[in-house]
Amino acid sequence: MIDTLKDIVGDSHVLTGTDMGKYSHDFTRSYAWTPLAVVRPANTDEVAAIVRLANDSKTAIVPVSGNTGLAGGARADGAIMLSLERMNAIREIRPDARIAIVEAGVVLSTLREAAEEHGLIFPLTFGAQGSAMIGGNLSTNAGGSNVLRYGNTRDLVLGVEAVLPTGEVVDLMSELHKDNSGYNLKHLLIGAEGTLGIITAAVLKLVPKPGAYATAMVAVPALDQALGLLNRLQQATGGAVEAFEYMPRSYIEQHLKTIDGAREPFEAPHEVNILVELGATAPRDTQPGPDGRAPIAAYFEDILAEFFEDGAILDAVVAQNEAQRREMWERREAAAEVTLSRQPIQNNDVAVPLDQVATFLDRANIMLGRVDPGSTAMVVSHLGDGNVHYAVWPKSQDPERMDAIMEGVEDIVLDLGGSFSAEHGIGTSKLPSMARRKNKPALAAMRAIKTALDPNNIMNPGKVLPPEN
Amino acid sequence: MIDTLKDIVGDSHVLTGTDMGKYSHDFTRSYAWTPLAVVRPANTDEVAAIVRLANDSKTAIVPVSGNTGLAGGARADGAIMLSLERMNAIREIRPDARIAIVEAGVVLSTLREAAEEHGLIFPLTFGAQGSAMIGGNLSTNAGGSNVLRYGNTRDLVLGVEAVLPTGEVVDLMSELHKDNSGYNLKHLLIGAEGTLGIITAAVLKLVPKPGAYATAMVAVPALDQALGLLNRLQQATGGAVEAFEYMPRSYIEQHLKTIDGAREPFEAPHEVNILVELGATAPRDTQPGPDGRAPIAAYFEDILAEFFEDGAILDAVVAQNEAQRREMWERREAAAEVTLSRQPIQNNDVAVPLDQVATFLDRANIMLGRVDPGSTAMVVSHLGDGNVHYAVWPKSQDPERMDAIMEGVEDIVLDLGGSFSAEHGIGTSKLPSMARRKNKPALAAMRAIKTALDPNNIMNPGKVLPPEN
Known part of the structure; x- marks a missing residue:
């Protein structure tokens, strides 16, 4: 097995024993495992050859890219761990068509930087973006802080290429915005956590980079009024809300205790604190006025003043510069550190x-x-x-x-x-919840699909679907 | 069989013989067929009972709702034709959560009208919306003229309920914007054209109704410059483009010949004619100024003047009132009449x-x-x-x-x-194309899924997937 793997990818890209160190646990070290071997293919053909070998020998295979998952989805005891890290080419960015064509091993932040050179963004964003990779983003349908405006990962994907558990390559690298030609295998593979195949490449949507942001901390009288505030903000701004993040007082207090240099968001403490960010691309919203500020910021202040007048908000602080904006975001992005304290x-x-x-x-x-x-x-x-x-x-x-x-x-x-x-x-951590809570006919249908596409149960086995009994 | 069907839905909702008239052809009369019977269930339990009967007796079953498809997807020779027309309740509209919960037999235009009463829209729109129903919209992942801004049907669906070919009911009536709990059966059922199950209800997204539109006919020097124009318009308006519809000169001429009272869009003829519509919800774009017009209309004229100055467009006519806007849309919406002339x-x-x-x-x-x-x-x-x-x-x-x-x-x-x-x-009309053109491993995976979920091949058989040989 090891020798055959070496024949496929070359000796230096098959790791065993202590060389597998960093591939043997998740990044929070909640889970640890010992793979049979770690193999690092250079291209889709090599991925397919490895999968065929695994399928023929009925050996478990676990795909991994950035390894930043939180649910144990990359646990690989005794399995071939297939790392996509060498398949890290941004093959193409076509600004007019607003697409990027990338391989699964591209780091999310690398893609974001490449898109920005064209005045565009790939809007997926979350704390681990400096190490998370596109393959894992798609396989887990990653979320994050800008889903409100841009959708989940699956909403940002036009096409995928994947190696099925049989080793066959499905080429669904569509750049199309309309394509009704059979069952939507793209959406089936996205979010399947590598249990139905290994995503090797993708066509991703890019969107214009906002030319200005307006960011504020807002205090609301009660949480059940927050949705009304969001809807009014969307109405007033024509849907410009990029983020709407809630932090209760208990979070603020723990943040103050945990993070050096942390400061109160408001002069007086409030129970319901919301980070609101607007983004604008139209020049009339973004081009600085005489005071050097983007019109959207002034406009945002007017809206908040009106909301304050009628009691919809108790307090608001609008970021006056990028440093103040960063401080607001750092308070929110410290969530993992605060929570794990x-x-x-x-x-x-x-x-x-x-x-x-x-x-x-x-x-x-x-x-x-x-x-x-x-x-x-x-x-x-x-x-x-x-x-x-x-x-x-x-x-x-x-x-x-x-x-x-x-x-x-x-x-x-x-x-x-x-x-x-x-x-x-789901990974492995939510298997009991799946068993207890998921609609039974839906779970049965998922199992039928898994068996149909992966008859030998080699592809990231034991994840997503709980055992039947 | 007929008697058992009558036991399930009542005598008056099982049609046979000449009573099946309007269920025996598509609306363009390109296809005709003779069902075994037409059955009209009142609820999901009845649908499930009918499907179990079909599955037990290995009888083909073809779901139909508005019957406005163009691809022969509802052909039902010798099959039980299951009409969803009686399941036409709008169960709930929750404006704050911006959702509508509807049954499959709701007519699209009925839902659109109900949403508008709350200042919201369900943004799916196309010519047949007065008879097309939600079940068919979802099953075919319908498109139309506002996909550019709001996405295809699948992008407007939060949850579905469906009866699988085994007669089991999958309850995926999620109202959620994030839900990573197993394979995405919702997206698998949407666009499957009723071959994997019968969608009986759905949770749909609503969006704010634009308070003002700005609509224009624009002439561009060459078609390959149109995408640049669209991107500039999106940039200038912050993504407010609702529709961007191309009509070449030959279409304009045929329209003039075919439609009584049709008029030229411009004083001089142009080769590349584009209908552009912007929609705005923010009050500063929509509240009429001293001249009685919405600011977005004036703003649109400024942008077009700038484009005209630098040669990006050759001509533009902005609708000055709703009648002029309607005339622009009627030119586009006459496409079926013009084409079928x-x-x-x-x-x-x-x-x-x-x-x-x-x-x-x-x-x-x-x-x-x-x-x-x-x-x-x-x-x-x-x-x-x-x-x-x-x-x-x-x-x-x-x-x-x-x-x-x-x-x-x-x-x-x-x-x-x-x-x-x-x-x-695909229906039946594009089966040869599927056989010739679809990626072979993808087609094989679709067949495996079909067999796994519909082992007796009763559910809209002979559609979407071409025969294997």
Whole structure:
């Protein structure tokens, strides 16, 4: 097996033993594993040859790119770990057609920088973008902070190329905005976490880079008024809201304790704090006026003043320069550091309908007080997407009580029509939730598709789909 | 069988014999068929019971809603034809969450009217919207004229409920903007043309209704400059372009000949005529100024004047009132009437990358002159989507020459990275194209999925996937 792998990719690109170090755990070190070997193909043909070898010998194969997942989706005990890192070419950027054609191993931030040279952006953005790669972004349908305006990863993808579990290459490298020619395999592969095939390349949409941003911290009287504020902002700005991020007072306080140099967002403390960012591309919004500021910033201040007048907001601070904007974003982007500042942690990445976030939090906090009195919820939310990161610092260290918290969160989420996994995916960490909570006929259909496309169950086995019994 | 169907839905909702008249042909009468029976269930449970009956008895079943498809996807010879027309409830519109929850038999224009009462729109729009229904819209992933701004049907759907070929009901009625919990069955069912299951209900996205439109006919020196114009317009307006529709001179002339009262769009004739529409929701763009016009209209005129100055456009006429706007749209929406004004017709609904439309048309016209000298191409295009309706009035009446035209168009489309089916779908009419042109491993994967979910091949059999040999 090892020799055959070396024949395919060359001796230096098959790693075994201690050379596999960095490929043997996830980046938070929540999971560790020992692959059979790590193999680093240079192109799609080599990926296909490796997959055929795995399929013929019924050997498990686990694709990995940036390895920044949070759900254990790259665990690879005894498996061939196929790293896409050498397939890192940005093959083409066509500014007129607003597309980028890239290989799976391109680092997200590298693509973002390349697009910016053309006045365009690839709008996917989140904390790990300096190491996360396109292959993993697509395979997990990554989310992040600008989904509100630009959609999830799948909404940014025109075409993909993938190696199926049989080793066949599906070429769906469409650059098209309309293509109704059979079942949508692209959307099936995106978000399948590498269990239906290995995405090797993609055609991605680019959008104009906003020429100006207007960013503010806004305090709202109550969380259940926030959606109304968002809708009014969208109405007033013609849909220019790029981000709408909720931080409760408890988060602000923990941020002040955890991060050196952290400052209060407002003079007086508020319970409901929202980071709002507008982005504008039209010259009349972006070209600096006599005061050196973009019109959108002045315009944003007028809107906020009006909202303040009628009581829709309690307070607002608009960033006056890039440094102030960065400080606002750093407060939000410190979420992982703030949340992980205490251990153990019971983490929930959930979504509810847009108008149910406040209800969810009220009910979850009541549940928490009942199941584990004295525990603390550390919440941060992509509020414009209905996505809540509900992390719990348990009072109890009892694993059964931790599970009870998870189940309690799931009960409420499902009752509100939500999802137990919003953007982090299933991997192995959410397999119990899938087994308990996913609509049974849907789960059966997923299993049927998995078996049809991967009859030997070699492709990232044991992820996404829980065992049948 | 008939008796059992009557037990499920009641006697009056099982039609046979001459009662099946209007269910026995498509609306253009290009196809006719004789169903075994037409059955009209009242709810999802009845749909599931009918499907189980069909599956147990291995009887073909063909779902139909508005029956406005153009590709023969509802042909139902000897099959149970399951009409969703009675499942026509708009269950709920939640304006704050910007969603509508609807059953499959809701007529598209009915939903559009209901949304407008809340100041919102469901942005899917096309000629047949007065009879097309949501079930068919989703099953065919319908396109239309506003895809440029709002996406295809699949981009407007948050959740679906469907009855699988086994009769099981998958409840994916998510209202969520982020939901990574397993394979995306929603996107698999959308666009599958009823071959993988029957969509019975959906959660749809609504968006703010533009408070003002600015609409113009614009003449451009050459088609290959149109994409640059679109990008400049998007840049100048912050992405406010709702529609960008191309009509060549030959279309304008045929329109003048075909439609009573039709008028020239410009004083002098131009070769490249584009209907451009901007939509605005922000009050500063929509609230009428002293002259009674919305600022966006004045703003649009300034932009067009600038483009005229630097030679990017040759001429422009901005609609000064709703009547003038309607006249511009009626010219475009007469496409079916104009195109079908001569028979026979060889129709191609294709898509190419945004920057390849001019190349496609140049090459297609050369091909046409070679394959069938004296024939005429009647072209109209959703240019902002790369979607070209390339209809041919053949000189020859020879079916083989008609096929040669279709193959010639496909050759060019595929060479340019395009698709032989942009928005009309496969049905039965494009089965030869699927067999010839679709990526073989992709087609094999589709067949594997079909077999996995519909082992008895009862669900709209013979559509989308060509026979294997």
